[in-house]
Amino acid sequence: MHDLQLAAGGRLRHLITLAGMPRATIERLLERAEAMRRDSQGGARPLDLLDGRTLINLFFEPSTRTRTSFDLAAQRLGALVINFDIERSSTVKGESLLDTIHTLEAMHCDAFVVRHKESGTPETIARNLRSNAAVLNAGDGNHAHPTQGLLDALTLRRRVEDFSKLSIVICGDIRHSRVARSDVDVLRTLGVRDLRLCAPPELLPQSDAAEFAQCSFVHTLDQAIVDCDAAIMLRLQKERMEAAAIPSEADYFARYGLDAARLARAKPGCVVMHPGPINRNVEIADEVADGAQSLILEQVSNGVFARMAVLAELLERR
Template identity: 55%
Template sequence: MSLDQLDAQGRLRHLLTLEGLPRQTLLRLLDRAEALRPHAFGGTALRGALAGTALCTLFFEPSTRTRSSFWLAAQRLGADVLNFDASTSSTSKGETAADTLRNLEAMGVRGFVVRHREDGAVAALATAAAPGTVLVNAGDGRSAHPTQGLLDMLTLRQAKGADFARLKVLIVGDVKHSRVARSDLHALRTLGAGEIRVCGPRTLLPEDPATLAGCTVGHDLDAALEGVDAVMMLRLQRERMQEGLVASLEEYHRDYGLTAARLRRAAPDAVVLHPGPMNRGVEITDEVADGPQSRILQQVGNGVAVRMAVLEALLAA
């Protein structure tokens, strides 16, 4: 899939996944996002970058952070933004996603930021799109959430420096259902993270061994936390799982919830990330989420800069 994202000159045509994305492409996006951070929180200096370009946020699933930050990113770059709500559109009358995309293309929309509940749905739309139309995957099924992976890497880099080879990174929780975890794993491997640990109950880890290739996998959170530089907590995705994968929320928190006492097993300067929305008291306590080692709100802020960098790379002349 990564080859379909690049043109003959190696430039991005779409952003569908971080899997297989060249290291230099990933680094360029991170560098540009860092440079764009001052513009992400206000100002009009870059409003000419995408002036006259129509962009649609085509969301078939609910979203707060991702949709809002893409909208802000596009606004900062001067794009005309059309927000699409599947629940009030013709998709509720049976129109296919591909027909929805073609109709919007016919109105002059050039870029689409798409979230969909089905794996591979965004790549399928990229195949159906007209030449020159660009697509960004804002999360599809359990497969990928590339801009979340990028903003997580940017947050890690800001906290720990550019040399990922020195880092021990732990991902905790519901990896089985998490598109965020998959994008983070793709990015961490590409950036050469020194050690990647994954911890969770057996029922919430993927059966496909390729997903966890190169990772140290365990089920004891206390042991997994020892000496790590970063802890990436995942939301327990109850809406995507069958009943019975966890005995109870109380037992999950007992075994896999990140508390301040548990966090002391990590390196003293370890940072904590979470893609949100958080289930407070389930995967993370208030004391950790709001504590000095948390970088969760920094992640949210970085989302605007990262999405500006992606939209600029794909749509700017």
């Protein structure tokens, strides 16, 4: 994957995964995201770094936050954005995905933002391009969601100086979560040593899963959250699991939901994060989701700047 994502000199060529990405590259993207925030005056001032570039959003799964923030990020950088309508395209007539990509390439598009239910689809597209277009993974199956990992790291980075001193718990449907995998990748690369995964046994990955090798597995949130600096809560991905994989929502919340009492077991000021969409009072209580320690809406805001940084890195003319 290293040869696919990085061009000569270490410049980003595609963004498929954060696994194995050099720390210097990640830190450069995070620094650039902060520069985008500053230069755009928090998003109020448009920039023209990508004037004349064309980006196509190819979303084969529903999305609110990711699709909208990619759209805003590209537009604020001056690019033309096409939101490809899958249901009204020739894919419903049987056209293959790669034939669709090659057709769009022939129209001189510069980047494809791809979300797909099948793991590996963005990589397949990137390896079969016939042009110099860039591919950005907006979430593929349970494999990766790299821009979510970057925006989560950006959100934490604005509050901490040393990632190595953090204790972080990720709680929820980890087995089916591409967000969990990208968060683990980026947090490990940035130096987090105490990274705890918490879920019912049915929703934890296999204990020998290489991508989680340096994480600790904890089966109760009451134990996992003790003395944590951050809690990243994940939704139950019912569309990716068998119906019998979890107890009722009420039982799940009683054991794994984050409420004020459980949050009090963490360090004072422990921040709460969630990639959305939230299932309120299933994985997180209203009082916590809307509370003073919640960074959930800040994550959404940071997503625009993180994606601006990635798009500029990939598409800015030099």
